[in-house]
Amino acid sequence: MPIDLGRVQKEIRDIDRDKASGVTIEVQGNSVQKLIGCLKGPRDTPFDGGIFYVNIELDDQYPFVPPKMRFITKVWHPNISSANGAICLDILKDQWSPALTLKTALLSLQALLSSPQPDDPQDAVVARQYMGSLAEYEATARQWTQTYAHAQQVVGLEAKVQQIVEMGFGREQALAALKRANGDENGAMEILLGA
Amino acid sequence: MSAALEALTVPHAGGPLAAPQQQPPAGALQQQQQPPAALGAAPKLLDAEEDPKAALKAQAAELESQEDILFSCNICYDLASEPVVTLCGHLYCWPCLYRWLQVQSHCRTCPVCKAGVEKDKVIPIYGRGGNEDPRAKSKGEPEAVPQRPAGQRPAPVVRNPLLQPNANVNAQQGGLGIIPTLFGLQNGNGNGGYAEPLTPEQQHQAFLSRLLLMLGSFVIMCLLLF
Numbered sequence: 001m002p003i004d005l006g007r008v009q010k011e012i013r014d015i016d017r018d019k020a021s022g023v024t025i026e027v028q029g030n031s032v033q034k035l036i037g038c039l040k041g042p043r044d045t046p047f048d049g050g051i052f053y054v055n056i057e058l059d060d061q062y063p064f065v066p067p068k069m070r071f072i073t074k075v076w077h078p079n080i081s082s083a084n085g086a087i088c089l090d091i092l093k094d095q096w097s098p099a100l101t102l103k104t105a106l107l108s109l110q111a112l113l114s115s116p117q118p119d120d121p122q123d124a125v126v127a128r129q130y131m132g133s134l135a136e137y138e139a140t141a142r143q144w145t146q147t148y149a150h151a152q153q154v155v156g157l158e159a160k161v162q163q164i165v166e167m168g169f170g171r172e173q174a175l176a177a178l179k180r181a182n183g184d185e186n187g188a189m190e191i192l193l194g195a
Numbered sequence: 196m197s198a199a200l201e202a203l204t205v206p207h208a209g210g211p212l213a214a215p216q217q218q219p220p221a222g223a224l225q226q227q228q229q230p231p232a233a234l235g236a237a238p239k240l241l242d243a244e245e246d247p248k249a250a251l252k253a254q255a256a257e258l259e260s261q262e263d264i265l266f267s268c269n270i271c272y273d274l275a276s277e278p279v280v281t282l283c284g285h286l287y288c289w290p291c292l293y294r295w296l297q298v299q300s301h302c303r304t305c306p307v308c309k310a311g312v313e314k315d316k317v318i319p320i321y322g323r324g325g326n327e328d329p330r331a332k333s334k335g336e337p338e339a340v341p342q343r344p345a346g347q348r349p350a351p352v353v354r355n356p357l358l359q360p361n362a363n364v365n366a367q368q369g370g371l372g373i374i375p376t377l378f379g380l381q382n383g384n385g386n387g388g389y390a391e392p393l394t395p396e397q398q399h400q401a402f403l404s405r406l407l408l409m410l411g412s413f414v415i416m417c418l419l420l421f
């Protein structure tokens with residue numbers, strides 16, 4: 001059975017309309033099954049001031065199965081893999097319900113940033129640090145936010161897009177490839193040339 | 196949406212440990228691997244304004260959805276087709292709810308409130324129109340979805356004729372103390388007049404027991420008075 005397009009489009013429209021929610025979503029290419037979500041780091045946390053991007057993939061079975069979500073932006077957090085952005089959150093696993101939405105899932109990720117669950121970690125190293133020395137954890141997390149999630153990084157991306165566009169690719173194409181390559185311009189070029 | 200809210204406010208992490216991989220030192224700036232954080236520099240959300248026709252369509256859809264929102268399925272967000280309501284009161288298309296119950300193997304719960312849901316305990320809703328919605332067809336269901344469970348038909352509640360002259364009964368009760376109760380006019384819901392219907396047998400038994408009670412109290416009264 002193909003994915004329920006109507007519901008996904010309604011969800012996207014709802015997120016779009018609700019400017020106050022602090023999360024946004026963007027379709028990646030032609031299919032609504034690949035999206036990129038965006039959330040702001042919660043205040044009074046080491047993630048404050050950061051903008052975090054989340055890769056979202058919707059299975060054909062959505063909303064009967066949870067959306068697949070993974071942080072694109074590197075995050076230092078006990079429940080998020082510092083290596084690949086994999087997320088450990090119950091509602092993205094067995095606690096999913098079709099009454100939840102992409103918006104509630106993104107908001108849950110924001111809540112997860114505020115309240116780590118070190119007992120059930122995704123990243124053992126971060127969790128150990130969180131349990132052992134909270135101050136150290138916060139410092140590292142803040143450092144990572146500044147390094148990977150701050151708005152000034154945007155400038156760097158624009159340069160890469162330009163670089164790829166100059167090689168004769170479309171802007172859209174360049175952005176999509178960069179997203180898929182996690183911002184690595186060489187990876188993006190490989191994707192574009194391979195495709 | 197209490198469940199969703201709960202999920203929102205109490206994120207609970209769970210899952211396998213990731214194999215610890217190379218962790219960049221805290222302060223290491225990895226400039227050569229620019230973070231993709233920048234990707235949404237100009238977040239391009241689905242923008243209806245790009246195309247006036249699309250914008251109009253979107254607006255129409257929005258109006259429609261606001262009208263329908265009360266009666267839309269909690270799973271597909273469309274106007275519920277073959278609507279059923281769970282005992283906890285949440286509305287779904289029967290095909291949507293059926294599919295969810297199939298997906299949930301161990302413990303079947305309402306997607307909205309997590310109350311238990313049993314397939315044959317949902318209540319179908321029959322509107323005025325035909326019970327078939329063309330959308331149910333267009334959605335296409337490869338796996339056969341069985342018929343909705345039928346509605347239950349409880350026996351109608353009847354007005355008990357014994358309880359009709361309520362005003363009189365109350366007046367008598369005021370004047371005669373316990374006596375009216377002996378005459379079988381005890382009236383629990385004196386103002387409503389609705390009562391569980393009694394079978395003829397029950398009525399007969401009630402009559403007999405009242406008669407006995409009356410005789411007994413008559414004897415006692417005689418003993419007291421004479």
Ligand SMILES: [Zn+2]
Pocket residue numbers: 268269270271272273275276287288291292
């Ligand atoms: Zn439905």
Ligand SMILES: [Zn+2]
Pocket residue numbers: 281283284285305306307308309310
């Ligand atoms: Zn419910």
